[in-house]
Amino acid sequence: MKTSVVFSAFLSLLSLASAATTSSDRKTYPSTFRPPQVFKNANLVHIISLEKNYVKESINVLVENIDKSPQNEYYVPFTADQLSRLGGVEVKDRKDGSVGPFVAEAVELDQSDTHYIRIRLPKALAPGAQQALGITYYLLKAYAPRPASIKQEDQQHLAYAFSAYAPSAYATSKQKTDVKFPSSTIAEYTKLPGSGDVARFPQQQGSKLTYGPFDEKPAGASQPVAVRYEFNKPVTHVSRLERDVEVSHWGGNVAFEERYTLHHRGANLSALFNRVKWQQSQYYQPNTWALKELKFPLRAGSADAYYTDVIGNVSTSRFRSGKREALLEVRPRYPVFGGWKYPFTIGWNSDAKSYLRKTPAGGFVLNVPFLEGPRQAEGVEYEQVQVRVILPEGARNVKFHTTIPTQSIASADVEIHRTFLDTIGRTALIIQARNLVDELRDRELLVSYDYPLSASLRKPLVVFASAMAVFFAAWVVGRVELKFDVAGKK
């Protein structure tokens, strides 16, 4: 029995090893590498959105092949610091929505501050031809609160520094940069001399600043500018999110658990926290930069929600589950101000029928959201995300697919997770991702696996064998003669 268990465990491990997928899109090039000057940006519009507590940048560019041969590799430069905070890179064709998203991968240079994202065009661009690209990405940990420390009742301001010219590895004929703010209260911004009909850049239209249009700029041109603006909302930053999705075939359940390490990257308090002032401000000035509530919209049918932190259960939460949706509203134990940290855990159960289907080939396919964080008006950014899909014990031939941008996926492995009633341990698909934002919530994660009947019967068989061993031992022990044999009776 033991030998067969060990052998089957070894076989399972072998099959897991073959199914394990590790993705690494990073390549290292020598520091002398420069992208070949085969493209020209005919027209470029750079949109920087500062409306959330992360930066969303969109570069809409009309690229033209100025080489004599077809080209399919377009490079976008980033500094080493930016690359470490860069996530969710997606590239699409602006004119043909059916094409793409294109493959975007990081190209790191050895001992250099400039690195690149390489975009592979699915079809090489012919000499002289043009293509409209839409490049979007997010930058995390982008802001600095200015002033860095404020009073509890003050308004928070954030500063952001960037280049008025879009980052480009190619010469750009014409470009402009739009900067969108959460409100029209822009305290300070860098002014530049204008060109053409415009006397001075930027031009303000409501909550938007426009730098440009600029005329011909060479590759790598930069014009540092900075803005400071009111942002009286929490700067919520999740340094690590561990999300577990545990599938149970016996129970017909998919259990979710999310462990957050949450930080507020906004302004610190310049004086000690005053509870009386806080309570007063809740009535006459409820709009605050402290984080006081998180709302988690969950799928319909979610049940048994819980909310805990290092102390234990946190009672300041409300869970409503309806036919169309479920909503978990949680309040931290204390309002979270800048520089403060609040680690917590939430979890809930769902019926497996909503997430799990049986394929005609006899396997199973699971479809769960990759990310289900809070939905906040000010947004949430995630630095490190670990999604662990714990499949039933004995599941094999694991395959997965996610609609999260591949540039954000750091690794994916299949490992063993041991918990209640396990003998060889459960198959766990572990995906590490980095630099995600809440706009990517509800992106799909599809996992397919095989789960034979023999594997599903493992748990009752183990209990059956144990119980039988006890009964058999009881019978054997009962047959042992404990009395002394009295020779004199003969």
Add this chain to the structure above:
Amino acid sequence: MDSSLHEVWQAAAGSPFVPTIGKDNQFLVALTLLLLGFSLGGAFALNRSIVNLPALAVPASLALAFGVVYMFCGVGVYV
């Protein structure tokens, strides 16, 4: 990554996974099986013989085996 999984998911639209025993009945089934298992086990304990091993101990072990698994699920530990 296997991009064909989306088609697999769509193709399986008509066959959502439904467990053998639904969530609402797991505790009742588990309790019944465990009581049966312990009763048969008790009967075997009173009369331990080679005949009673297959007659009582095997059904008791089977009832305990499935009862334990469903009791785990019935109390919310979905194994």
